[in-house]
Amino acid sequence: MKGKLKGIYKDLLKEYGHQGWWPVSGVADKNSSDDLIQRGYHRKDYSIPKDRSQVFEICAGAVLTQNTSWKNAEAALNNLKQCGILSPKGILSSDSGVLCEAIRPARYFNQKSVYLRAFSDFFINSENSLDPGRDDLLSVKGVGKETADAMLLYAYFKPVFVIDAYTRRMFGFIGMIDPKAPYDIIQEMFQKALKPDIAIYQEYHALIVEHGKYFYSKKPYGKGDYILERYL
DNA sequence: ATCCAGGCGTTAT
DNA sequence: ATAACGCATGGA
Numbered sequence: 001m002k003g004k005l006k007g008i009y010k011d012l013l014k015e016y017g018h019q020g021w022w023p024v025s026g027v028a029d030k031n032s033s034d035d036l037i038q039r040g041y042h043r044k045d046y047s048i049p050k051d052r053s054q055v056f057e058i059c060a061g062a063v064l065t066q067n068t069s070w071k072n073a074e075a076a077l078n079n080l081k082q083c084g085i086l087s088p089k090g091i092l093s094s095d096s097g098v099l100c101e102a103i104r105p106a107r108y109f110n111q112k113s114v115y116l117r118a119f120s121d122f123f124i125n126s127e128n129s130l131d132p133g134r135d136d137l138l139s140v141k142g143v144g145k146e147t148a149d150a151m152l153l154y155a156y157f158k159p160v161f162v163i164d165a166y167t168r169r170m171f172g173f174i175g176m177i178d179p180k181a182p183y184d185i186i187q188e189m190f191q192k193a194l195k196p197d198i199a200i201y202q203e204y205h206a207l208i209v210e211h212g213k214y215f216y217s218k219k220p221y222g223k224g225d226y227i228l229e230r231y232l
Numbered sequence: 233a234t235c236c237a238g239g240c241g242t243t244a245t
Numbered sequence: 246a247t248a249a250c251g252c253a254t255g256g257a
Contacts, residue, residue, distance in 0.1 A: 062238090063239095063240095065237090065238055065239090066238080066239040066240065067236095067237065067238085067239045067240080067252090068237060068238080068239085068254080069236085069237045069238080069254095069255080069256080070237085070238065071237090071255085071256085072237080072254060072255065072256090073238085075254090075255085076254095104253095104254070105254055105255070106254075107237090107252075107253055107254050107255090108239095108240090108251090108252045108253060108254090109252095109253080109254085110252075110253085111240080111241085111251095111252060111253095112252095115240085141240090141241080142239095142240065142241085143240085144239060144240050144241085145239090145240095146238080146239065146240090147239070147240080150238080162238085164238050164239085165237090165238075165239085166238070180247095182247095205238085206238095208238090209238050212238085213237090213238090217236080217237080218235080218236060218237090219235070219236065219237095219257085
């Protein structure tokens, strides 16, 4: 059980390399010729150097990318930044029309504008308290289990395993889980099999998304999962 | 033109 | 409890 998940992790890491999630702006090295660095990835960096503003940006991105390509979510983040409202106070004080227009590329802009304001309010009210717990995040409108866990793992550095649609399809494919099982059941399977290692949890989820894009999209780029098929 | 991407809240079985 | 539905952009 444990060896299997760890084996898959190693295979994916070998195939795709370090993903460097979560992407954030503001750490880009303009002098670098490395495309990943210029796009704002913190490659191989799992320490906690992030200031409040980057923590917020990760959380905002987590909301914006719900059922949406990261590319579109990133466009929304760039728009917010361009408008000078990529901050809790900025979002709360922004005109609704301006906010909606800025995040338009991320789809569902009416809903997500409300979600971003709700999270901004939560973020400000938890400024000088301890890190939020899962239940705290789940109480915010627009923050469901996957989003809450992504925030905890990538913004707050808590060892929680993120379960997304790709995770269900991939590990359902090799028979390790029931794809339609409840979120917490699937998450429990991963967390019982893997030690609570933040760096590995961050990397594993990123690798699942990368691999999933190729073989487990509804319109896969690749034709046969040569990596996971040996775990059948 | 059609299909889908790093879900969530609400409403109906 | 769990399934169905609305949301509503940009790229392939």
